[in-house]
Amino acid sequence: MNVLRHAWRNIWRNKRRTGITLAAVTLNTAILIMVYALMDGMIKHTVHSATNVVIGEVQAHGEGYREDLSFYKSLPDPEAFLEKAAANNIGAAPRSYGFGLVSVGSKSAGALFWGIDPALEREVFDLDENLQSGRFLLEKPEQGIVLGKKLARSLHAKVGSEIIVVVQAADGSLGNELYTVTGILKSVGDYIDRGAAILHQDDFRELFVSGGRIHEIAFNSRGKIPVEEVAAMVTPANQEAEVRTWRELVPMLNDMVRLFDTVIWIFGAIFFLAAGLGVMNTMLMATYERIREFGILKAIGTSPWRIVSNMALEALVLSVTAAAVGLILGLLGTYYLSAVGIDTSLFAGEFSFSGVAFDPIWRAAFSVEAAVVPMVVMCVICTIASLYPAVIAARLDPVRAIHHV
Amino acid sequence: MAQGVGDSPPCESQPVSLSLRPALGFKITACLITLLLALLFTPTMARAEQQVLTPKEILDRVDDLVRGDSSHGKMTMTITTAHWKRSLTIEGWSKGKDKSLMRILAPKKEKGTATLRSGNNIWNFLPKVKRVIKLPSSMMASSWMGSHFTNDDLVKESRMADDYDFELTFEGDKDGQPVVEITCIPREDAAVVWGKVIVTVKKNDYLPLEVRYYDEDLILARTMTFEDVGPLGGRILPRRFIAVPADKPRESTLIVYEEMAFDLELDDDFFSLRSLQR
Amino acid sequence: MIVRLAWRSIWRNRRRTLITVSSIGLGLTCAIFFIAMADGVYVQLINDAVRMQAGHVTLEHPEYRDAPAIDLYLPDTRALRTQIEKMINVERTKLLILGQGVAKSGVGTVGVSVMGVEPSVEAKTSPLVNNIISGRYLEDTDGSLIVVGSKLADRLHLKKGKKLVLTTNDVSGALTEELCRVAGIFETGVDEIDGYLIQAPISFLRKLYGFPPGGATQLGVVLKKASAQRKVIKWIQPIARENSFSVYPWQNVMPELASYIKLDRGSNLILQAILLFLILFTIFNTISMSVLERNKEFAVLKAIGTQSFHMRAQLILESVFIGLIGCFLGLLVGGLASYALQIWGFDITSLYSDEISISGFAVSPIIHAKLSGSMLFWLVGIVMGATLLLSLIPMRRATNVNIAETLR
Structure with a gap:
């Protein structure tokens, strides 16, 4: 408990840096949750459109x-x-x-x-x-x-x-x-x-x-x-x-839906990549800026292991907090997108394709997976991204670390 | 006229043209068609003298049956399918090669229903709703009145001699009577779906006995039989006619001619939409 | 001077610069790849459909669109055709006759859609040519040969060389029929095509329907570039009007496909906007972090009397450099990746362990990306502009830094 409190206090030592990191993780998590739910919703939407009219x-x-x-x-x-x-x-x-x-x-x-x-x-x-x-x-x-x-x-x-x-x-x-x-x-x-x-x-x-x-x-x-x-x-x-x-x-429709799924998940993967890289970069930058601090810690005799584990804990606390906030925001957004939806008839009229009449309202679909996967991914990326510079710092000799720009 | 329920094969989605009854595009040579419809009999068959004729001449003889001015007759058509059996009494008139009018007399439900053919067009009059409808080309392949004939069969003109090459393939006794069997091989470019058609006629008077249709793989597709030769409209002619699809041997359409008259005075006006509705 | 200062300054802290540059570059890569892939999916769809049907631009009898009927045909298209083929961006023109009929074999009868084509033109445009599963596609000298869909062939027991009688109403409404023989069988995986379509040489259908020579129900214009559609329509319009033909873009001829693509594009647009937001947010984060971490440096600069104007100019230049390098990186990686996908494509079916039955061109399982100059231009513009704008926000704080406070 003590360790946690210490980490928490440490995080808020540099408010601006933490603020930026927190914002990055929160927003990326929230967006990923919403996008995940939207894509899930689009697949359900296709199936729903395929079956709900007559089939x-x-x-x-x-x-x-x-x-x-x-x-x-x-x-x-x-x-x-x-x-x-x-x-x-x-x-x-x-x-x-x-x-x-x-x-x-x-x-x-x-x-x-x-x-x-x-x-x-x-x-x-x-x-x-x-x-x-x-x-x-x-x-x-x-x-x-x-x-x-x-x-x-x-x-x-x-x-x-x-x-x-x-x-x-x-x-x-x-x-x-x-x-x-x-x-x-x-x-x-x-x-x-x-x-x-x-x-x-x-x-x-x-x-x-x-x-x-x-x-x-x-x-x-x-x-x-x-x-x-x-x-x-x-x-x-x-x-x-x-x-x-x-x-x-309607086997053809089934195949179409499956192909569609795949395309959507490829899109989803790009999203995860973009969000993951964004958080990673932010975290890398934030940790690198602290290498000097690690040097001082090392100079006063802190063991490298201690530095790394402290850093990891801080990153974990930070990312879990951010992801939790992100989860709340994401769920709120998802709730809105599933209750109200996006009216696709704004950009496309009524139509059917290969025997499927599409419902013009595209709604997000709630699922535990959609909430958990982005959160976990974000936390893991954050922690790893912070560990890398921390490990480097821990191995540096204190003098160089302090002068590290 | 009505394509329907029958055993119509699937036609899930197609356009305006629905696919219909399989295997029954009874593309019949004109002599058969007209026999069936009790039209166009002419007295040219009167001379039954013995002559040696070529296969083509024999079929021309059969074909000659159709070269008449006009006819009027009454017949019963009995249709047997796997699911039902019913009889229709029909009165029909014809003039020339391409005009005919048929009216159903019984049963009660269909009484007054009439079909007019003029050229390549078919109209139906439906007394129940008091309307005339013109049959679209997509319905040509569908069954006429639920029988094993299609609307298309009604409008086919005689092209037997143009479409086929003939060969005398058998001459002798069959079932105790002397017959001549002629095999008709469709010409390369003829609009005929069959692989061959075998026509059997009686040797002495060239009255048709049987026509068998084979598909391109030379598998029998359907058989038509002519029976009960006797006086009809002052002529000696077969009075019963049975069509059986080869893939459904238990189904058939039987036509029995009750009365017949030839060479009447019929106005062109008789074959108009107006008289269709009378 | 300032330029050199800025350039040197960004390389003083290589790691920070690399992170910022990579944020921009990877973000741009994701965006390019995403949009190129999304675009590629329907470019393929449109391309196949348009080439198989009536071209990017279609000329018809003015009343045909509302109630298609065989007697609403274009009587003579020859002069018009040569004129259109001379236009730039026009790859070729194709004549079509679209009609209905009844196909009969010894086995049965099926209602069919009949499509009259010019075999040599079709061979160069239509994807159907690549979907022949037995026999061969039509040739110009074919006379009354036809190709039929696989399901139709099954139903009528058709094989190469077999007979088929086609019955239909000609332009005067009279019943007409012709014998044809099967040259080949195609399979596209689309029931509506495989089960009901017959393609025949247009000359044969002219005979069947009673069209004059040169007559057709549609004159399709296939373009080299789909984007030239509007221009080409504008050029064709006056000469079509002289002939009293109507001109339609493919979107009117295939409204279902058009709205499907519109819908898809619309939902993609939403996803693209979210993705772009995500990327810009990361860029903003890295830039503001790097600027804020340099507070001390700014304080020193200010202390030695550097004017804030100079400082700002230098910071802007730094952002320009970073943005440019980032964009270059993004263009390189994203562009190359998309280009590779554009050339080789990616067969999604390889992701499935079991057989997936979609063949042909209804939904192609092979994804190709589609790069376009304007897309790259816009993305780079947005990322560049955003980088500059986003760097302005932390910059204000940097130049207003409190020297005493910061240097303490």
Whole structure:
């Protein structure tokens, strides 16, 4: 304790020097913590953007459905999945799909029809918030339809347009119906933009004579539960179904996210390098200035070991204090960046890339790692940087050390 | 007309053009197509005299079936797939090579649904919503009324003689009747996906019995069979027609002709959008 | 005189100078490397996309952009093309026909995107040419040969030499079809390309769609330097207007890519700003530390009657020297490191133990840096300016040093 107090007093002997060093370590730690959290947040942001609009963290399909999208390969027992998901508090949205023709005036195009439950969809996913005009489907069936952006454009359809739909129903008969466009989606991924025509589950059932077939259930815990666990939690026993995580569902996206991660961590490494070098230089300079002092200490008979250990202790006390202050500042900054975030739409409009619609708000992500790693790195660098000149001083003979400039 | 649910293969993301039913781009020679649609039968087949004909002449004979002015008929189309089976009663009219109109009489759900083909275009009239829609080219490959025929098959014009080289590969008895088998090899530059097509016709009257389509690897892709030869519209013709995709042998589309009339007076105006909606 | 004094003064305490110089130099190195790497990532992305698609600048029928349709084409581009190709900064021009169609083989039918290209031009511009996995890319004399994506080939059981019938509507809306044969199969790793794209010689598609000779849906201008885009658009605009064509930058043609890059650049900008702040802070720290430690020296100088004007001039000069040396060091190390990364690139996939499936050009796994003169200029300017400004703050205190107090 005594040693610590001594070190503490020593540190404040030269207030200006200590002030500068302290400021350097504090600020660098705080910034590193924030940058770490921001980068972590950016990765989470990408994953979140990838999964939160429609894909979800996990999807269940009937066996073989994804190979040929056959209408008849639906989930044999969707209720069992929904019950398991509800029991584990994981959001689940059941969907039906079928192909057909949409036509407005003289324009027509092929489309993939979705039969959804608007209430669940709204609760579990963010598709309803991604409309460029109009509104999402209501909870009651209303003969309304929501179109993908490019599909609407190629049909010259607007909100309120009457859409003729022709499909081959599940019993082979010809299903046709008139719907009114209630909303047009923003760009949320190419396959939706170009082909999605979204209906209420009840309307879909009537159009396709589908008998309530469910082709897909998308699960989303909104990042609260790791994806693999979600997959395990929602899968009932003895199901003839395929359960996949988004990483398997969109492997390209998974690879993209991984590449993105790597790039971000290379950036992060540059940050650590810059901050580390900065602190090291400041500390080196501060210690070198004290070589004369070490010379005097040595002249009065202090052992070199004592000088070095004193110095190390001082550096440690200084850097821990600074890092602690830095931690507080960093956490405050991170809190702000995670609560408010940075609105990236300031420099980029709405967009999607490779099937991922990005949330425009970039938020930092809290994690223990993000707080601890920068602190430890800073303290270690400080102590080492101060040891080097101290060791040199300890080995110098006192006279030279005193005259050392 | 409606492409659909059926066993449509995936088409996750593609543009306006969705990919449809696989393996069923029944690109049929004109004689078959028109048979199927009960159009264009002409009386040129009347003379059934025995002659020695070259393979090309034989197929020209078959092709001659289509060189008519107009026709009117009624048929039932029974479609069997792995998931459902249903029958449609259809009334059809045709004029020249490129005009036809078909209207569904039964079942009730589809009654009044009509398809108009003029040139290379197809329009559908949907009585339920009282609208006419024009089929985009991207839908040409999709199934017509859920059958094993595509919209594309409806608009194909006769190019048999232009597209293929012919060879008489068999002449003799098959299943107890004398037949002639002609192998059609697509020409190098013909817009034909098949590796070869084998047409079997009866030797005495050159009525078609069977057509088999092989893909480029010479694997059978589909078979069409003609049965029940009898009087139809004053002619002797096959009255049943069955198409079977080779990869789904349990599926089929069967067409049975009930009545037929040839060389009627039909206005061009009859094949207009206005009459489509009547 | 002062210059020599300053120069000698900074070398009197070599260690201190070295630390300050290294702070500046290493800081600059980090900044250069960081920005060059970030820039490199999307330069590559833009470059690949632009070369594969319709160039840095695209000419189209005025109505095409809003509702692309095959009948909205450029009837004759030949005269315009020669004019554009004469402009400086233009590497070459490429004609494209973009259309939709249905591809049929004996096995099945798939809706496809059809892209008509001039094979010899495409071979020099498009990265697709390097992604042929079997057979070969198109050649000018190919007639009705095509290249198809790997997934499409799987679905239709296509191999080199196999037949395919392409059905579509021509410019008059009539149904038309042509036979083609597969010359090669490409794989890019992007489903939308591998599963649905067919490339064919433009002459073949003109026949299919009924275009006049020289007709195309797009005239793309590939630039030598992406930065010349605005200038080139300005030059093309009047002659395009005569032909009543519209001119678009690639950002309008590929808005998703443009906004992705904008977003990426935006978040990078934030990180760059933080990094720069960090570096400047370190420079400030080292400078103020070194100046403060020299209080005694200043006191002596003042005591022997040196004017504070002279002292300041000397200090400023010292900062200039230190800044210059630091910047030189930073330029050397940062520049060389970035240059090496620019030339050789770094394959991130080597960091993964397992196979990563991204191939081709959607997201290139090989990172290349991109150095630019203006970036270096700005960074050096900022660091230099900051060094000078930051040295002013402690300097005021140095020249106002209390002689008696300090020398005691």
